[in-house]
Amino acid sequence: MNVVITGSTKGIGLGLARDFLKRNHNVMISSRGEDAVKAALATLAGCGSGKAAGCAADISNPADARQLWDRAIAAFGSVDIWINNAGVTNRKAPFVELADEQIATVIATNINGVMNGCKVAITGMLAQGHGTIFNMEGFGSDGLTGPGMSVYGTTKCAVRYFTKALIKDCKDTPLVIGLMSPGVVVTDLLVRDLYQVGSSEFEKRRRFMNIFADHVETVTPFLVEGALAARKTGVAVRWMSPAQALPRLVKSLFVKRDLFGDGNATRA
Numbered sequence: 001m002n003v004v005i006t007g008s009t010k011g012i013g014l015g016l017a018r019d020f021l022k023r024n025h026n027v028m029i030s031s032r033g034e035d036a037v038k039a040a041l042a043t044l045a046g047c048g049s050g051k052a053a054g055c056a057a058d059i060s061n062p063a064d065a066r067q068l069w070d071r072a073i074a075a076f077g078s079v080d081i082w083i084n085n086a087g088v089t090n091r092k093a094p095f096v097e098l099a100d101e102q103i104a105t106v107i108a109t110n111i112n113g114v115m116n117g118c119k120v121a122i123t124g125m126l127a128q129g130h131g132t133i134f135n136m137e138g139f140g141s142d143g144l145t146g147p148g149m150s151v152y153g154t155t156k157c158a159v160r161y162f163t164k165a166l167i168k169d170c171k172d173t174p175l176v177i178g179l180m181s182p183g184v185v186v187t188d189l190l191v192r193d194l195y196q197v198g199s200s201e202f203e204k205r206r207r208f209m210n211i212f213a214d215h216v217e218t219v220t221p222f223l224v225e226g227a228l229a230a231r232k233t234g235v236a237v238r239w240m241s242p243a244q245a246l247p248r249l250v251k252s253l254f255v256k257r258d259l260f261g262d263g264n265a266t267r268a
Contacts, residue, residue: 001025001228002076004068006059006117007086009033009040012136015220016083021047022222028072028079030057030086039199051075057088059113065120071126081227082121083134083180084114087155092148103151110155111162118166122175130174132230134237135163137181167234176233180223183240184213186259210259211252212245 003020007013009031011013017027021044029044029052031037037054044052055071057064070081092104112137119196125131139146141160160179167177186209219239226237 001080002027002028002072002078003081003083004030004072004079004121005083005085006030006057006068006113007053009036012182012185012220012223013083013085013102013215014043015216016085016224017044017052018047019220019224021050022054023228024049025228026051026076027053028068029054029117030059030068032056032058050128057116059084060108062116065113065116068117069120069124077133079121079124080126081132081134082125083115083136083227084117085136085180086113086117087136087138089152090148090150094148095150098151106151106155110152111158114159114162119160122166122170125175126173131226132176132178133166134178134180134227134230135159137179137238141179141181170233176230176235178230178233178235178237180227181238181240182219182223183238184209185219186213186215206260210257211248212240213259214239215259230252 001020003017003025005013005016005020005027008027008029009015013029017029017040020027025048027044028048029037029040031040031054034056037056041052041054053071053075055068057068059065059068069079086109088106090098090106102241118133120134121131121133125133137160138152138156139149140156143157145153163177163179170177222239223237226235
C-alpha cells in the first residue's frame with residue numbers, strides 16, 4: 001500500500017507513519033516546514049522495508065495539497081490511502097479573547113485543509129480507479145462542547161459532517177471514505193496546547209486523562225490495522241468506543257495509571 005498522511009512529522013501522524021512502515025507499506029509524510037519533514041524522515045529510518053518520503057506542504061493551500069499528491073505519485077506510482085490528519089487547536093480561552101489570526105489558522109488547517117486534501121485525493125483516486133480516504137476526528141466531532149474549545153470543536157464537528165456528505169457524494173464510485181478517531185492521546189496538542197503539564201487546568205483533568213488517555217504507540221497500531229482492513233465506504237475506525245471506555249473506568253477503581261509521571265508525556 002502507498003499511504004499519504006498530512007501533518008505527520010510528530011504526534012499521531014508520525015505514529016501512523018511509523019506503523020505503516022513497520023508493516024512494510026510506503027508512506028509520504030508532510031508538514032509545513034522542510035526541517036520538520038527531514039527530522040521526521042530521519043526518525044523513521046529503518047522502520048520496516050517500506051519506503052518513506054516527505055514533502056513540505058501547507059495543506060490549507062490548494063496548490064500545496066496538489067503538490068503533495070504529485071510528489072506521492074512520483075515516489076510511489078499511486079496512492080492507496082490518504083489520511084487527513086493535519087490539525088491545530090486554539091489556546092483554551094473564551095472565543096472573544098482569541099486573536100483573529102488564531103481563529104483563521106485553526107479554520108484554515110482543520111476545515112480548508114481537510115477539504116483541499118479530499119478534493120485532491122478524490123480526483124486522483126477516481127482517475128486511478130481506487131483509493132481510501134480517512135478524515136481525523138477530534139473533540140467536538142460528536143457535538144460535545146467544552147470551555148475554551150469553541151473554534152477547534154466547531155472545526156471537528158464540521159469535519160464529521162463534511163465526511164458524511166462526501167460518503168454520499170461518492171457512493172457510486174470505487175472509493176472508500178471514512179472517519180478515524182484516536183481518542184485521547186498524549187501529544188503536544190494535548191499537554192502543551194490544551195493543558196500545560198503542571199498547570200491548574202492540567203491537574204483538574206489529570207485523573208480523567210490517566211483513565212482514558214493513551215500514548216501514541218498504543219493507539220496508532222490499531223488505527224493502521226483498521227485503515228488497512230477498510231473495504232466499505234462509511235467506515236469509522238475509532239480507538240475508544242463507549243464499550244471500551246466502561247471497562248477502563250471500572251478497572252481504574254483498582255489499578256491506577258500514571259501517564260505523566262515517567263517524563264515521557266509528549267513522547268512520539
